Amino acid sequence: MIAALPMYDAGAGTAEAMWLALAAALRAAGVNHVPDTLTLPDNLLSHWRDPALLLSQTCGYPLTHALAGQVQLLGAWRYRWPGCDGAQYRSWLIARADDPRATLDEFAGATLAYNSDDSQSGYHSLRRLLLPHDIGSFFGQTVATGAHRKSIAAVRDGYADLAAIDCVSYALLAQSAAAELDGIRIIGSTPQTPGLPLITSLHTSTEQLTRIRVALQSVVGHPALAAFGIVGFEALPLAAYPV
Known part of the structure; x- marks a missing residue:
């Protein structure tokens, strides 16, 4: 086994x-x-x-x-992390701390970083939040990074503007490598799942x-x-x- x-x-x-x-x-x-x-x-x-x-x-x-x-x-x-409730969890919508946009609607036409298109937390939770729009028509560009950690880096370093990050992944990164979240802020969240x-x-x-x-x-x-x-x-x- x-x-x-x-x-x-x-x-x-x-x-x-x-x-x-x-x-x-x-x-x-x-x-x-x-x-x-x-x-x-x-x-x-x-x-x-x-x-x-x-x-x-x-x-x-x-x-x-x-x-x-x-x-x-x-x-x-x-x-036990913020964003979790029992066996439910959500994703945080993250942007650069110096980005003046404060709501998801303001990121229409922006660049999205996501881990993979088969990810519930990084892609499909956001897709459902955008209905009736789809990700391709709402964002100007999308970048597949392969991992939540890489999506955070893409936003932090200016290669993307927004990402949806599983709240457990976010909390574990804050616990073990908090410097990687410097310059990042949470602007919203997806529904729980x-x-x-x-x-x-x-x-x-x-x-x-x-x-x-x-x-x-x-x-x-x-x-x-x-x-x-x-x-x-x-x-x-x-x-x-x-x-």
């Missing part, structure tokens, strides 16, 4: 420490074939679709689109899936998870995620 924690970064060594805590909880709950170490996937879609997947974290948009019918949903973490889904393979049995959920609940409160701001786990139905 394989596992990965590919979505959030709380600093060097934190993902490995979190996995040690999770692996111990999974074994204590009776989960079979728990790997000792994390996989570092080169291709996330291939990783998420791997029939040997025990545990990973994806994004809400791939869950209901590219991964539809190909994985099982376990639930989502609850985070269920947090990043924790998933397992379609081949995971119902019994093992239940045991994984028990383990995820039991490990809450461990210092390795607290480093990520995790304060709970919630089993969510697939219908909770927007299509």
Whole structure:
């Protein structure tokens, strides 16, 4: 079996420490074939679709689109960060601190930086906020950066004017590399949506899936998870995620 924690970064060594805590909880709950170490996937879609997947974290948009019918949903973490409410989270709309524009409407024709077009937090949450407009017609130019951190840098350094940044990613960056947010301000937010889904393979049995959920609940409160701001786990139905 394989596992990965590919979505959030709380600093060097934190993902490995979190996995040690999770692996111990999974074994204590009776989960079979728990790997000792994390996989570092080169291709996330291939990783998420791997029939040997025990545990990973994806994004809400791939869950209901590219991964539809190909994985099982376990639930989502609850985070303590601003912008989170239970298992719900939102994205912050960020601009340069010296940019006089203060509302999203004022950024019509501006340059948007986004991590990827399959990202719920960086792209589709903003797309829904702009309805009936679409991103291509509202913004003058769009720049795909590949990561929230790179989108922040693009705005800060003047290559873009606006970005939608997952509030957990923003908080973790403020905690571990606050200087990267110098010259950035929040001008608004997107509506809340269920947090990043924790998933397992379609081949995971119902019994093992239940045991994984028990383990995820039991490990809450461990210092390795607290480093990520995790304060709970919630089993969510697939219908909770927007299509």
